[in-house]
Amino acid sequence: ETVLTQSPGTLSLSPGERATLTCRASQSLSSKYLAWYQQKPGQAPRLLIYGASSRATGVPDRFSGSGSGTDFTLTISRLEPEDFALYYCHQYGASPRTFGQGTKVEIK
């Protein structure tokens, strides 16, 4: 099973700041089969990024994804109030598909 480790566990930042979230896979992901989701309290996850760097429909361009192999990054260039939430990475190239444990982005 491919284990995804997200860091940090919690990121305390102020609106307007840049957020950098990391997801490390226990084995190399073929063809960048890595997605990122945002989840707010009481809500379902929302797709942000797929294929490591492609933004989903309707996702603001302040969200960007990068990386390959075992190391991936989600960057939020300038945090808006609505961006404070939980973020999960997800690998869908190896069986079974797995999720990271999440990074909470909270208001400092």
Add this chain to the structure above:
Amino acid sequence: EVQLLESGGGLIQPGGSLRLSCVASGFTFSGYAMSWVRQAPGRGLEWVSTMTDNGRSTYYADSVKGRFTISRDNSENTLSLQMNSLRAEDTATYYCAKASSGSRPYYFDCWGQGTLVTVSS
């Protein structure tokens, strides 16, 4: 607009059974694989099961294999999850999730709001 509406959750005793349903709309249901993903209270996301677009292939997490059965009715745009021999560790919100395509590899591009299953005596 894609919509996924789950139902069937509730409180059930250990060893009991429950059937979850997900009604889909806003897309050609028969053209996409569909999955169930769960989230225990205060915990992360765990993939549970997937059925391909035509229903010919099914996949399960080891934690539910032999106890849960996924099915779909493409004529009714409905996905189901039959859960037997439920355990306390199955307590979670169960999400119905639409795959990005009919077969692997795919990510989840739309999620329902979830239905809560609580296994407790």
